[in-house]
Amino acid sequence: MFEKFEERDDEFAKLIRRINPPRVVIDNDSCEDATIVQVDSVNKHGILLQVVQVLTDLNLVIKKAYISSDGGWFMDVFNVIDQDGNKIRDQELISYIQRRLEEDDDFVPSSKGVVGLVPSEEHTCIELTGIDRPGLLSEVCAVLTDLRCNVVNAEIWTHNARAAAVVHVTDDITGCAIEDPKRLATIKELLCNVLKGNSDLNTAKMTLSPPGGVTHRERRLHQIMFADRDYVRVERPEGGAKKSRPHVTVADCTEKDYTVITMRSKDRPKLLFDTVCTLTDMQYVVFHGVVHTGRMEAYQEYYIRHVDGVPVSSEAERERVVQCLEAAIERRGSEGLELELCAEDRVGLLSDITRVFRENSLCIKRAEISTKGGKARDTFYVTDVTGSPVDPKTVDSICRQIGQG
Template identity: 80%
Template sequence: MDDEYAKLIRRMNPPRVVIDNDSCKDATIIQVDSVNKHGILLHVVQVLTDLDLVITKAYISSDGGWFMNVFNVIDRSGNKFRDKGVINHIQQTLESDDVSTPSLRGTVGLMSSKEHTSIELTGTERPGLLSEVCAVLTDLHCNVVNAEIWTHNARAAAVVHVTDDSTGCAIEDPKRLATIKARLCSVLKGNNDMRSPKMTLSPPGVTHRERRLHQIMFADRDYVKVDRVQGRAEEKSSRPQVTAVDCSEKDYTVISMRSKDRPKLLFDIICTLTDMQYVVFHGVVHARQMEAYQEYYIRHVDGLPISSEAERERVVQCLEAAIERRASECLELELCAEDRIGLLSDITRIFRENSLSIKRATISSKDGKARDTFYVTDVTGNSVDDMTIDSVRREIGQSLLQVIPNSGSPAKAEEAKTNSCIFGSFFRGKSSQNFKMIKSCSGCPYPLKTM
């Protein structure tokens, strides 16, 4: 009955999306008003992120039964977006009755199970691991259609779509799948690893691939810190700063984060909070000078704030991991070539033979073309020297493998002059006064509604 009542309320108050290119000189403003529902914030952020849009500011409020969000959004070139097709897609998707409707990019299980077999892998990170996995798949007559690989805290995870190289269809024979699993688990097993490697078939249905990778690495406890005997020591200044403090006046936990800005940062944070069963009631996101500031007032889905020091520490660790999984000081290499059976195995073998370590990769093929992106370091985790890159490019083909220019190391942002919360005294005084205070301080062109 509760579910039917929620549907009735949603029909009486359908979602409303306003996209404004006039109110702000340097960003498109997207305002989303809707009946509140757990997961709706992630849904909105996911839709925008999958369109390669960058959220530079966000103002979140979902107290009570209503969800209100205002986003400042630009494209990857730093401009407003005016494409009518993109605008219509955003409005149609966000105003849909199905909050779980995924966008069409970066998904697992989007194609029929008859078209590919989706495999999930977890294990210990080490140089050459992806090369070994690709070699096994090639030896077992599996063609990699597309894949996403992440590494973090000495752990590796991947979601891989494969087909039979002779038929081009999904692999369904149980005996053959068992053989693939045994071989891959053997490759994934690391020395002195207390956690067993895993190879599983993806669950049925449509699952966002990057969200699934967050879930896999969270389940693998990659947020637990490890001591590296060798490798590049990370500067403390480059690490994200995450705090969790009590807001006793209104029974919230206040999460504050400061880190280098990068694409999809907001998605990674909201994805993690949602999957950990926390609800964001209020929030502010602001990116400037290559640095991002985020602050959220949260409670667990049971309505309670964080209640113990152990829980607080776990939330901080998990949010740090969410920021770090995709953050990278690696060299970005892009391969564009005619697709063929064994191409990925050959490319990753060349990387391994030249002492390159793949920290993250996105593999895709379409219409006979392979377009793969690799983020690499040397085997110690340091930057790759120019001579090595020249050697790799000569072996693969100068025109096939391109070095993507780095946007540059972010200039060190000006130190914050205060450690106080972005919201300050948000919950002190009457709510209408506080909403006016946010509007005037943040520059948000839309007045936020009071409950």
């Protein structure tokens, strides 16, 4: 009986959304230095993340945001600019934003940054997690090369001594997904052995994403690291570079029955996506909020409740919210020296590059791997083994070994 009521409620919610589809207004006149994107829609859990995801995937910078979703209606206002700091003038891009945000299919994700959306015959998606250590990515890439797997694209994050990756691979001969069960089992076994090393026998994991899933890749990385409890802080080794910690507070707003979260941190790309993603996946709803970013600092303030309508109710829950939001801000922090590589793609290229890093005692803190039109475009964030800045002489040596081109 309860299932029937839930189905009826779900159908009623769909009917309300059809009667009141999302309405998007994009305004270039009201603000001097940014394009204003206003979204009005029937409210539902996760809608704020969906809107932020669309804007973030287009590499737009959100300078300010005003959020309000009390009652059954949702209204958000975003001040956005492009990567060069300019307003959005391209009419095709404006039309695309409007069309995507007004779609009535829960803002279906674009193929950019999506795990498992591309048909299964195009690639096999591998998810990895384990204890981070120097040379781990190099070992993973070497195993994939030996197993005749070509890395099409990948994203790797490390945080609090944990590492997570979402990797898309193809067969190096056919260029298609790997579907043979025996071969997939071999890949899983060997990668798990690498991830376990000598000290991670219980927590190293390697999974193959089911074909047809539609999970945003960066959201999936947050989910993987959250499930791996990377938000539990570990002591840093002596001599490592010290990072400025984000400042997160959780307080009660008893007169309105909300919990108020404030966050102050260094501003960076995709910061808003990362915090909203974490709140959404922790099953919190943002009812009101304001976001301001400046040259030195980003400020975020949210009035939230749990999806069951209850504010944060215990000291343990309060502490967990603080830890998880700190982790969300730190995971994508640009720790280390940024190295960009553009080269003709070939089987084993990533294995060769990461081997050079390992032989020069560099640790890869984060990486974004992509291939398009026969070209590999990779970005690595690296430090030395103590977490300190890389010696310029080491960078020169790496350039000579990999090639100046």
